[in-house]
Amino acid sequence: METFLTDSGPLVALLNLRDEHHEWAREQFKHFxxxxxxxxxxxxxxxxxxxxxxxxPWGVLELIERKIVAVQFDLESNLDRxxxxxxxxxxxxxxxxxxxxxxxDGRKKRLPFNHP
Numbered sequence: 874m875e876t877f878l879t880d881s882g883p884l885v886a887l888l889n890l891r892d893e894h895h896e897w898a899r900e901q902f903k904h905f906x907x908x909x910x911x912x913x914x915x916x917x918x919x920x921x922x923x924x925x926x927x928x929x930p931w932g933v934l935e936l937i938e939r940k941i942v943a944v945q946f947d948l949e950s951n952l953d954r955x956x957x958x959x960x961x962x963x964x965x966x967x968x969x970x971x972x973x974x975x976x977x978d979g980r981k982k983r984l985p986f987n988h989p
Contacts, residue, residue, distance in 0.1 A: 879909040881918035888932040908943035
């Protein structure tokens with residue numbers, strides 16, 4: 874089973890008919906049989922963005938209730954995947970991201986921020 878992550882943007886696009894990416898989001902969500910993982914921060918941000926657009930925030934909670942989205946994401950255990958995805962999307966694979974010396978396992982630890 875593959876695990877997919879989502880943040881607030883696709884959730885808002887799916888629920889907001891006026892969002893410019895609404896049709897894209899609808900099409901993407903059709904491809905997933907298992908819930909997409911997200912975190913509490915993304916749920917909070919999505920509800921805020923919907924309210925800002927004058928829409929009720931309950932749609933985000935219904936996505937959880939209908940098991941389209943699951944709030945089971947643990948950033949700490951997925952940090953390497955998140956940072957790799959961020960570097961891949963942003964093209965920062967050339968050492969622009971800050972690095973800390975590795976721990977006992979010898980891995981390099983990345984700081985979770987982008988340099989200007």
